[in-house]
Amino acid sequence: MTSAPAKAGWRFRQPSVIPGFGLTLGFSLAYLTLIILIPLSGLVWRSASLGWTDFWAIATDRRTVKALEISFGTAFIAAAVNVVFGTIVAWVLVRYRFPGRRVIDAMVDLPFALPTAVAGIALTTLYSPKGWMGSLLAPLGIKVAYTPLGIVIALIFIGLPFVVRTVQPIIEEIDKEVEEAAATLGANRFQTIFLVLFPGLAPAVITGFALAFARGVGEYGSVIFIAGNLPYISEIAPLLIVIRLEEYDYAAATAIATIMLALSFLMLLVINLIQSRTRKRYG
Amino acid sequence: MADPELYPADAHHEHASLAVTERPLARAGLMFVAFAFLAVFLLLPLVVVFEQAFSRGIGAFVEAINEHDTIAAIKLTLLVAVISVPLNLVFGVAAAWAIAKFEFKGKAFLTTLIDLPFSVSPVISGLVYVLLFGASSLLGPWLKMHGIVILFAVPGIVLATVFVTFPFVARELIPLMQEQGTGDEEAALSLGANGWQTFWHVTLPNIKWGLLYGVLLCNARAMGEFGAVSVVSGHIRGMTNTMPLHVEILYNEYNAVGAFAVASVLAGLALVTLVLKTLLELRYGAEIAATRGH
Numbered sequence: 001m002t003s004a005p006a007k008a009g010w011r012f013r014q015p016s017v018i019p020g021f022g023l024t025l026g027f028s029l030a031y032l033t034l035i036i037l038i039p040l041s042g043l044v045w046r047s048a049s050l051g052w053t054d055f056w057a058i059a060t061d062r063r064t065v066k067a068l069e070i071s072f073g074t075a076f077i078a079a080a081v082n083v084v085f086g087t088i089v090a091w092v093l094v095r096y097r098f099p100g101r102r103v104i105d106a107m108v109d110l111p112f113a114l115p116t117a118v119a120g121i122a123l124t125t126l127y128s129p130k131g132w133m134g135s136l137l138a139p140l141g142i143k144v145a146y147t148p149l150g151i152v153i154a155l156i157f158i159g160l161p162f163v164v165r166t167v168q169p170i171i172e173e174i175d176k177e178v179e180e181a182a183a184t185l186g187a188n189r190f191q192t193i194f195l196v197l198f199p200g201l202a203p204a205v206i207t208g209f210a211l212a213f214a215r216g217v218g219e220y221g222s223v224i225f226i227a228g229n230l231p232y233i234s235e236i237a238p239l240l241i242v243i244r245l246e247e248y249d250y251a252a253a254t255a256i257a258t259i260m261l262a263l264s265f266l267m268l269l270v271i272n273l274i275q276s277r278t279r280k281r282y283g
Numbered sequence: 284m285a286d287p288e289l290y291p292a293d294a295h296h297e298h299a300s301l302a303v304t305e306r307p308l309a310r311a312g313l314m315f316v317a318f319a320f321l322a323v324f325l326l327l328p329l330v331v332v333f334e335q336a337f338s339r340g341i342g343a344f345v346e347a348i349n350e351h352d353t354i355a356a357i358k359l360t361l362l363v364a365v366i367s368v369p370l371n372l373v374f375g376v377a378a379a380w381a382i383a384k385f386e387f388k389g390k391a392f393l394t395t396l397i398d399l400p401f402s403v404s405p406v407i408s409g410l411v412y413v414l415l416f417g418a419s420s421l422l423g424p425w426l427k428m429h430g431i432v433i434l435f436a437v438p439g440i441v442l443a444t445v446f447v448t449f450p451f452v453a454r455e456l457i458p459l460m461q462e463q464g465t466g467d468e469e470a471a472l473s474l475g476a477n478g479w480q481t482f483w484h485v486t487l488p489n490i491k492w493g494l495l496y497g498v499l500l501c502n503a504r505a506m507g508e509f510g511a512v513s514v515v516s517g518h519i520r521g522m523t524n525t526m527p528l529h530v531e532i533l534y535n536e537y538n539a540v541g542a543f544a545v546a547s548v549l550a551g552l553a554l555v556t557l558v559l560k561t562l563l564e565l566r567y568g569a570e571i572a573a574t575r576g577h
Contacts, residue, residue: 012387012388013385013386013387013388014385014386014387016384016385016386016465017469017472017473018384018385018465018468018469018472018481019472019477019478019481020380020381020384020478020482021381021384021385021387023377024377024378024380024381025381025385025387027373027374027377028374028377028378028381028393029393031374031377032374032378032393032396032397035442035445035446035449036396036399036400036446036449037396038415039411039412039414039415039446040399040403040411042411042414042415042420043407043410043411043414046414085316085317085320088313088316088317088320089317089320089321091313091317092313092314092317093317095304096310096313096314098314102561102565104318104321105561106557106558106560106561107321107325107326107557108321108325109557109560110325110329110553110557111325112500112503113503113507113553113554113556113557113560114328114329114507114549114550114553115506115507115508115509115526115527115530115546115549115553116507116509116510116527117507117509117527117528117530117531117546117549118332118507118527118530118546118549118550118553119328121332121530121534121542121543121546122328122329122331122332122335122546123328125331125335125539125543126327126328126331131331132327132331133323133327153324156324157324157325157328160324160325176303179303180303183303189303189304189305189306189309192303214402217404218402218403218404218405218406218407219404219405220404220405220406220509220510220513221405221509221510221513221527225531225534237404238404238405238406238407238510239406241404241406241407241410242406242513242514245410245413245514250413250414250417250419253410254410254414257404257406257407257410260404260407261403261407264402264403264404265402267402268402272395
């Protein structure tokens with residue numbers, strides 16, 4: 001067993017009688033490097049070797065900009081819808097008792113378990129003009145399949161569990177006494193919910209939103225069937241990467257992927273910031 | 284879950300004077316909104332899969348499954364899962380051991396890196412391997428010279444799957460093993476057990492349900508992955524098509540019954556996963572730590 005270098009004042013690890021540190025950390029780092037870090041840095045390296053002019057030309061290409069706008073825009077709307085309905089679902093699941101609650105609770109994870117391609121063809125069939133939902137919406141003049149609205153529907157499906165599973169444990173932890181105190185002091189239920197409970201839930205809701213949004217931006221399988229994939233209208237950024245790859249335009253595929261990656265990491269950073277702030281404020 | 288002792292369902296009767304729960308009408312309204320939303324967005328898509336799969340009767344369903352390319356796709360999907368899940372299982376246990384049982388510099392950063400694949404688009408997860416092993420890459424010519432085929436073949440599909448399912452087992456085990464601490468292991472060691480004995484006889488029994496939970500989620504994703512695998516597979520029928528890719532091909536050929544038949548097998552797998560996951564949470568909730576959801 002390797003022992004840590006025992007320099008005065010600074011040591012890489014705290015001493016421990018448990019063996020296996022060198023083996024397990026060494027293996028983990030080697031595996032992480034081979035599977036994740038080298039391939040990802042290959043992408044960044046390729047992108048950097050494009051040169052600024054080429055990179056900028058691809059990044060500002062109208063089709064690229066549109067695809068990014070569509071991906072981020074639809075993901076934002078879907079995440080916003082999920083924040084509203086996901087929070088209601090979480091509230092109902094935690095606070096109310098009704099037959100079948102456990103089954104419904106388990107069902108919320110369906111989008112995690114169902115392969116995205118299956119969700120994609122199911123939603124497309126459902127919302128096509130002849131489908132169960134599509135035929136209901138058609139007389140109202142609402143077209144879902146093969147429009148940007150279809151993308152939003154697919155991303156609502158994909159993102160729902162992120163919001164519910166982030167908000168649910170926080171609702172479970174709410175101390176009933178806080179609500180009782182608010183009520184005792186004369187607050188009505190509406191005031192208690194919006195002025196007392198919501199501020200405590202807000203960080204979890206924001207985290208759920210960010211997780212659903214991040215997942216939606218990168219989502220591919222469930223979207224490409226229902227989107228119709230018209231350039232400038234319903235073509236998402238991940239699909240444009242695939243199209244550029246199929247055209248052997250590796251430069252464009254790499255550049256778009258790098259932009260998406262940079263934006264995703266920015267969001268990961270924001271999520272971590274929110275989470276560490278939440279922990280500080282609410283212990 | 285809320286403790287039914289603490290939160291009786293009829294709490295509003297006891298606190299009728301205090302507004303600590305919603306009025307019956309508001310409750311009914313909220314429940315209606317929640318159920319309607321879940322029915323439209325979760326239940327209907329699931330029902331449609333099976334309705335379409337059996338729309339021409341059970342004979343057409345069996346015929347669609349019992350087809351050469353479909354069986355090849357099922358075999359490939361199983362093969363990919365059988366290779367990639369154990370790889371990430373070993374990694375998950377090793378990473379959790381190092382992170383949970385020791386204090387060292389850079390631990391938080393390492394934990395963040397492990398979660399990295401979750402924030403990368405599946406398409407990009409495939410793309411990175413195309414850039415690494417493709418004909419125009421640095422490695423490309425060398426691989427070709429030595430006759431090593433990675434892209435558009437099983438190794439590429441396995442790599443892409445390993446990438447997207449990388450964090451599942453590790454992120455399940457890390458909080459669990461952190462919660463359990465090092466007391467049991469220290470006791471075993473002081474009684475003369477060696478490292479491996481400690482792991483097999485003390486640590487593994489402690490984490491087995493959490494491990495199973497992680498493997499379950501990892502396997503579901505491995506069998507269902509679409510985007511990443513799609514980029515590296517090359518879509519060769521009967522050769523490099525996994526089940527989700529085969530669903531796409533059949534669907535694009537307007538073979539709805541075939542596409543939904545294969546899709547229903549995957550949906551059945553998803554349902555089995557959900558049932559097992561719920562059973563694990565109900566029976567061994569304490570032993571899979573506070574890691575419900577993702």
